[in-house]
Amino acid sequence: MRPDSPIPGANMLADTRHYAWHRPPDIVEYDQAVDFMIKKIDDPYETQMVMAMLKIDAQISTIVSTLLLQAVSVGKFGIDLALLTAGPLARYIEIMAKNADTPYEMGVRDKDEIVITPTLLKQALGIVDPDDEPEMPEEETPALEQPTGGLMAMPDEAVAPQDEQMAMLGGVEEEEELEPEDELS
């Protein structure tokens, strides 16, 4: 039993028309959304807040998601456009941090980062596991050519050449042995 859970059907009676995410968003274009967020960050109060978060070692991705969720919750733009603006916003905060000589961490995986796998670790430590040795691939036997004329058709190799077939059918006249002419006569 959950006494603090909502009463079944309560959502049918609640007036949710005034929630921001039930109305069309104010901004629907990418450039406008990025421009809005940059102007928002440039506000002195927001700038202080962002720099303070960077100084307590908050990752830029965390700051960005906080700012975007605020904008989505007040209906400035939809959640899909918020995700599209995350990259430019993070880059802008990165530039701000560099300009203020504040150490920062982006909070995303570095593309040059090497993912440590058990195999990589074994190779680094020089451990050779016989189970990991690659098996020699079996030699492939060439597949026999399938007859092309249907299931019961004779394979092409067994078909005699045309002249042999004609000879078997008696279509070729045998050369008669000519008697040598009597040159003397």
Added chain:
Amino acid sequence: MKFQEAVKKSIEMFLDGKMPDRTAELAESGQLMFTQEYFDLLEEEIMGEPVEKEEEVEDAS
């Protein structure tokens, strides 16, 4: 996928230089303004030598 994870993935994609091409097609000018190149130039401008800009004179009237 949680929102935080999606944000991280989006940031990774942007830093790799991948842009939402379909979104660019919907833009009025046909191309996006806030691209990776834009932020590279902005960084050069802020971190490098100061670039003199002509200040826009606002009409007092």
